[in-house]
Amino acid sequence: MENKRILIANRGEIAIRIMNACDELGLDYVVVYTAEDSASLHVRKALEAKGPEAAYRICNYKDPNEIFSVADHSGADAIHPGYGFFSENFRFARRAALRNRPIVFIGPRWEVIRDLGSKINTKRIAKQLGIPVIPGSDEPLYSEIEAEVLAEKLFYRQKKQGIEKPSILVKASAGGGGMGIEEVNHLDTFRQIYRRIQNYAKRQFGDEGVLIEQCMRDYHHLEVQLLCSQHGEIVHFSTRNCTIQSTGRQKRVEAAPGFDPRSIGYPFDAAKVLEQMINYSIQLAEKVKYDNVGTWEWIVTRDGKPYLLEVNTRIQVENEISARISRIAGYDGPVNLIREQIRAALGEKLGFSQNDVTFSGTSIELRIVAEDVKRGFAPWCGKITTFSFPEKPWVRVYSHVPQDRPYEIPTEYDPNLALAIIWGMNTEQARERARDFLSQTVIRGEDSRGGPIVTNLSYLKKRLDDVLKF
Amino acid sequence: MDINLNDLLRQYKSHPYEDHHIDTPHTGVVSFRVKEGQEVKGPSGQWLHRPGTLLYILEREKNPKKITSSFTGKVASLRTELEGTFVQAGERLLTIQHKLNRDEIIDRILRKVLHIFRAPQRARYFFTPETVTFLEKETEKGLSVSTGDEIIIMSLMKRDTFLPYDGPPGIIYKVYFQQGDLVEQDAPLFGVCLPEKLPFVQKVIQRIRTEWDD
Numbered sequence: 001m002e003n004k005r006i007l008i009a010n011r012g013e014i015a016i017r018i019m020n021a022c023d024e025l026g027l028d029y030v031v032v033y034t035a036e037d038s039a040s041l042h043v044r045k046a047l048e049a050k051g052p053e054a055a056y057r058i059c060n061y062k063d064p065n066e067i068f069s070v071a072d073h074s075g076a077d078a079i080h081p082g083y084g085f086f087s088e089n090f091r092f093a094r095r096a097a098l099r100n101r102p103i104v105f106i107g108p109r110w111e112v113i114r115d116l117g118s119k120i121n122t123k124r125i126a127k128q129l130g131i132p133v134i135p136g137s138d139e140p141l142y143s144e145i146e147a148e149v150l151a152e153k154l155f156y157r158q159k160k161q162g163i164e165k166p167s168i169l170v171k172a173s174a175g176g177g178g179m180g181i182e183e184v185n186h187l188d189t190f191r192q193i194y195r196r197i198q199n200y201a202k203r204q205f206g207d208e209g210v211l212i213e214q215c216m217r218d219y220h221h222l223e224v225q226l227l228c229s230q231h232g233e234i235v236h237f238s239t240r241n242c243t244i245q246s247t248g249r250q251k252r253v254e255a256a257p258g259f260d261p262r263s264i265g266y267p268f269d270a271a272k273v274l275e276q277m278i279n280y281s282i283q284l285a286e287k288v289k290y291d292n293v294g295t296w297e298w299i300v301t302r303d304g305k306p307y308l309l310e311v312n313t314r315i316q317v318e319n320e321i322s323a324r325i326s327r328i329a330g331y332d333g334p335v336n337l338i339r340e341q342i343r344a345a346l347g348e349k350l351g352f353s354q355n356d357v358t359f360s361g362t363s364i365e366l367r368i369v370a371e372d373v374k375r376g377f378a379p380w381c382g383k384i385t386t387f388s389f390p391e392k393p394w395v396r397v398y399s400h401v402p403q404d405r406p407y408e409i410p411t412e413y414d415p416n417l418a419l420a421i422i423w424g425m426n427t428e429q430a431r432e433r434a435r436d437f438l439s440q441t442v443i444r445g446e447d448s449r450g451g452p453i454v455t456n457l458s459y460l461k462k463r464l465d466d467v468l469k470f
Numbered sequence: 471m472d473i474n475l476n477d478l479l480r481q482y483k484s485h486p487y488e489d490h491h492i493d494t495p496h497t498g499v500v501s502f503r504v505k506e507g508q509e510v511k512g513p514s515g516q517w518l519h520r521p522g523t524l525l526y527i528l529e530r531e532k533n534p535k536k537i538t539s540s541f542t543g544k545v546a547s548l549r550t551e552l553e554g555t556f557v558q559a560g561e562r563l564l565t566i567q568h569k570l571n572r573d574e575i576i577d578r579i580l581r582k583v584l585h586i587f588r589a590p591q592r593a594r595y596f597f598t599p600e601t602v603t604f605l606e607k608e609t610e611k612g613l614s615v616s617t618g619d620e621i622i623i624m625s626l627m628k629r630d631t632f633l634p635y636d637g638p639p640g641i642i643y644k645v646y647f648q649q650g651d652l653v654e655q656d657a658p659l660f661g662v663c664l665p666e667k668l669p670f671v672q673k674v675i676q677r678i679r680t681e682w683d684d
Contacts, residue, residue, distance in 0.1 A: 035560050059496040059559035066559065069497045069530045073556045179628050199599060200630060203623075203650070248629075379627045381591060411592045412652075414627050448655075 001346050002026060006106070007071045008042075010082025011061060013398040013419055014317070015042035018080045019049070021338040030074045032058045032067065036410040041400045061085050064092050071103055078104035078346065087314035090114035106345040108228075108292040108313050115288055116311040119211070120173075126308050129287060131280045134299070134307045136213025140173035144194060147212060151190045154214050165217070170194055172201035173209035180204065181249055183215055216299055216307070220470060221245070222258040222274075224281040224296040225322040227340050233350045234285055236278050237322040237337065238359050244463050246377040252456065253463050254365040256321040260427045260468050267470060268304025277306045284311070293319070293341040302470065315341055317367070317419065320396070324363035324423045329356040362430040363423045364467060366438070366460050368399075370415040370445075373459040379415040380454045382447030383408045389420070390440040394433055396421045406445075417443070417455070431464050438464075478579060479681065486570045490541045494561045498530035500552050502563075504545050510566060512542040526563060543568035572682045576675055580644060583671055584661030585637045589653040593626040596649050605645075612641040615662060622659060640664040643671070 005028040008018045015031055019042070022029045031046040033055060046054040056074065058066040062085060071079060079096060081087040093110035096103045107113065116122050120140065123133045135154065141147045151168055158166030165185065170193050172180030180200050184190045194210060202208040225237040239258030242251045258277075259270035281296035295316050297309040315338055323335040329352065344350065370380040384407045389397050399418035401407050409415050420437055424430025438461045445453035494500070503524045504510060510523035522539035529535070543566040552563065570578070589595060597605065601621045604613055615621060616639040620632040643663040647653050663671055 056497065057558040057560055063496065065531045065533070066496055072531075073497070203596060203625065203630075204628065379629065381626075411626055 001343070001348060003028075004077045004346065005029060005075060006342065007032070007067065007074065007076035007079045007103075008046075008082070009061065009067045009079050010085055010087075011037055011040060011042060011413070012400040012416065013042075014082040014315075016045060016400065017320075017338055017398055018082060018342075019045060021336055021342055023049075024333075024336060024339050025342060027342070030054050030056065030070070030076060032056050032061070032070055034058060034061060034412075036412050039402070039407060040410075041402050044402070064095065067092075068095070068099070068103070072101060076103065078106055078342075080106040080342065081314070083314050083317060088113055088117050088312070090117055104345055106292075106342055108290060108294065112288055112290055113313045116294075116313050119310045122308070122311050125287065126284060129280075129283055131284060132305065132307050134213050134216065134309065136168075137211050140207075140209025140211060142209060144191065147194055147210060148190060150212055151184065151194075152187060154212065155187055158214060163217075167215040167217070169213050169215045170197045171211045171213070172197055172205060173211050174201060174205035174207040179248065216301055219243075219299045219301045220258075221309075222277060222298045222300055222306070223316070223318075224258075224278050224298065225319065225337070226281060226285055226290065226294050226296065227337065227344065227350065228285055228290045228292060228294070229344045229350045230291045230347055231349050232289075233353070234282055234290070235350060235352070235354050235357060236282065237326050237335070237357065239274050239277065240318055240322060241468055242318065244466060246371070246373075248377055250377075251318065252367050252369070253460060253467060254318040254321055255427070255430070255467050256325050256363045257359065259470075260362060263427055264468055264470075266304075267302055270304075273300055273304050273306055280306070280308065284308075292344050293337055295319075318365050320419075320421045321363035321365045324421060325359050325361050327358045327360070328352050329358070361423055361425050362427040362468075363421060364430045364434050364464075366420045366422070366434060367416060367456075368418040368420065368441070368443070368460070369456050370409060370417055370443075370453060371456055372454045373456050377456075380447065381409055381411050381415070382445055382451075382453060384417070384443065384445035384453065386442055386444035387417070388442045389418070390437060392433070392437070394423050395437050427468055431467055434464050435461060478582075479575075479678070482570065482575050482578070486575075487543075488568050488570060488574075489546075490543070490566045490568055491562055492525060492537075492539075492564050492566060494528060494557050494559055494563060495537075496528070496530060496559045497557065498528040498535070499554065499556050500526055500528055500563065502526045502548065502550065502553055504548070504564070506545055506548045506550075508545045510539040510541075510543060510545060512540055513538070528557075539566060541566045541568040572678060575682060576678050577644075579674060579678065580661060580671070581658060583667070583674060584643055584663055585640065586658040586661050587622070587635060587637060588656050589624075589659055590633070590655070591624065591626060592655045593624045593653065594650055595647055595653050595659055596623040596625065597621060598623055598632070602649065605642075612643065614641045615639065635662075637662055638664055641668075 008015050008031045033043045043055045056070045086092040090110045090113040093105040096105040126133050154168045167185045182193050198208045220243045223240040228234045240256045241258045242254045244253035261270040277298050295312040298306045300306050319337045323337050326335045372378045387401050397420050422434045512522040514520045525537050527534050546565045548564045615635050619635045622633040624631045640662040644661040646658040
């Protein structure tokens with residue numbers, strides 16, 4: 001594995017975390033950036049650590065030719081896609097594997113990405129294995145009439161079940177990350193929302209396919225973190241709870257483990273539900289011969305029933321809270337799932353089994369975003385002048401925002417500023433520490449009209465009370 | 471609307487040039503096809519279907535891309551030291567000094583006369599689907615807009631915002647962007663001509679047509 005060079009095909013904080021993982025493994029790396037990101041910390045860090053040849057300006061993170069052209073020029077052996085961009089693009093992964101000069105794609109095999117990349121296909125495989133999934137369409141709909149018939153059925157079904165306020169979700173089939181989802185509360189408004197989503201999907205993703213499913217109310221959003229190798233090993237790194245999300249269904253506060261039955265009461269047997277989810281996830285991983293890190297997303301309703309939503313065939317933003325609560329026997333340092341991901345992709349054996357992994361405490365991730373929570377989480381644009389946070393042994397902060405000079409937020413990408421990962425011996429301590437961290441964090445800045453910066457710090461603080469509570 | 475036409479025209483007459491910088495659109499290996507000082511042509515033909523002079527070839531992933539000139543003019547500051555090397559995206563390769571013609575002078579002046587609706591932020595812009603349909607159908611008449619009409623969608627950080635037109639009512643005289651273009655902050659999106667100003671605008675155009683010889 002030595003002497004390998006990794007091309008980091010992403011930006012912002014994930015690029016920095018991948019650099020750290022490469023450093024831990026003693027691997028060389030290069031980064032790419034666009035003109036808008038010239039001032040980003042990931043570029044500066046790479047240049048400082050590896051010299052002037054370590055950062056390449058490209059026209060677009062989403063142009064595969066740019067990535068491969070830089071990979072060849074820089075002699076990279078593997079590409080780490082991070083999350084977003086090419087991370088779940090099986091065509092990209094396939095091209096990397098099949099080209100004249102093959103390059104390792106740091107992720108699962110392209111066939112796996114293809115099969116699990118579509119929520120619909122995942123649903124189909126899950127159904128075959130008897131894994132519970134949410135009622136709704138199992139293929140993208142392009143016809144308004146078909147969609148309306150199904151919407152009617154779903155409303156009828158909910159009424160029959162005695163659900164007080166039935167509703168359904170309309171999603172852009174090609175969407176992801178919470179973008180392009182709207183709720184329909186009444187059949188009369190269905191057509192209007194359907195058309196809006198269809199237009200949105202066509203503009204943003206170039207595909208107007210739309211999915212419809214029953215809208216689950218009163219549920220928690222959970223995830224199972226798996227790590228698999230090319231040698232058939234499967235190890236889980238417990239669960240996460242990502243219920244606290246913005247109105248656009250983007251995660252804001254996450255916690256691991258997914259439930260904490262030792263200190264919080266649940267209307268169902270939480271430990272049993274977690275075990276069920278993990279077992280179902282492993283069952284699906286075995287079926288498709290999964291071979292890298294992956295996240296199985298679930299929702300759990302108040303009656304304690306888990307439903308599989310989808311599989312994210314990549315590393316996730318919130319992977320590190322799972323790492324924080326985990327220990328691998330015989331390994332001294334902290335667990336780093338990105339490091340394990342790179343090792344697995346380069347063909348190494350995990351070197352440990354499920355029995356070697358133990359869990360302790362609770363970890364919370366806070367996503368600090370420049371957004372106006374009161375105005376529907378509207379993104380804020382402008383320049384950050386001060387950005388400082390407390391340094392404590394129990395918190396780790398990842399950010400691409402430089403702390404020593406002003407930084408203009410590029411408008412091309414999400415206005416995420418930083419991730420804070422906090423650990424506590426138990427949920428109460430983790431929550432207390434998170435509060436402590438937030439009150440000592442200072443962010444100042446102004447927009448183009450001289451107005452002050454808007455962030456979600458106070459929102460995060462308020463929502464901490466709800467962490468892990470059903 | 472008091473713009474001094476004489477001053478403007480005099481200014482353009484004394485220096486009727488614009489510099490166009492040619493930067494690489496993406497990474498690749500460069501090989502030049504022009505020399506310093508060479509005259510180059512922009513695209514021509516009824517639909518601008520004949521490409522301009524070949525400036526350089528950018529080869530990426532075994533795929534040579536011919537980069538032709540979008541402007542007519544003279545090649546200046548050619549970076550010959552980059553010949554045969556791998557360049558990053560956005561690298562400046564040369565500059566074309568372009569002499570403005572009559573239509574371009576009209577365009578520059580129109581930007582000063584029309585009520586220009588500008589991009590409030592750097593983002594991607596779209597006309598609403600209804601507006602597109604209308605513009606496609608009725609290119610002759612032009613689309614009249616009134617204050618408060620939501621005809622533009624701004625797509626920023628993957629979020630769509632409908633923008634109301636905030637200027638005086640009039641007719642969309644000129645559109646400066648293509649659907650889905652990334653437009654810089656304050657760059658013009660479209661120009662609206664007030665109905666009472668239409669004669670003035672036509673006068674301006676008429677005057678340049680007669681006074682300017684290419």
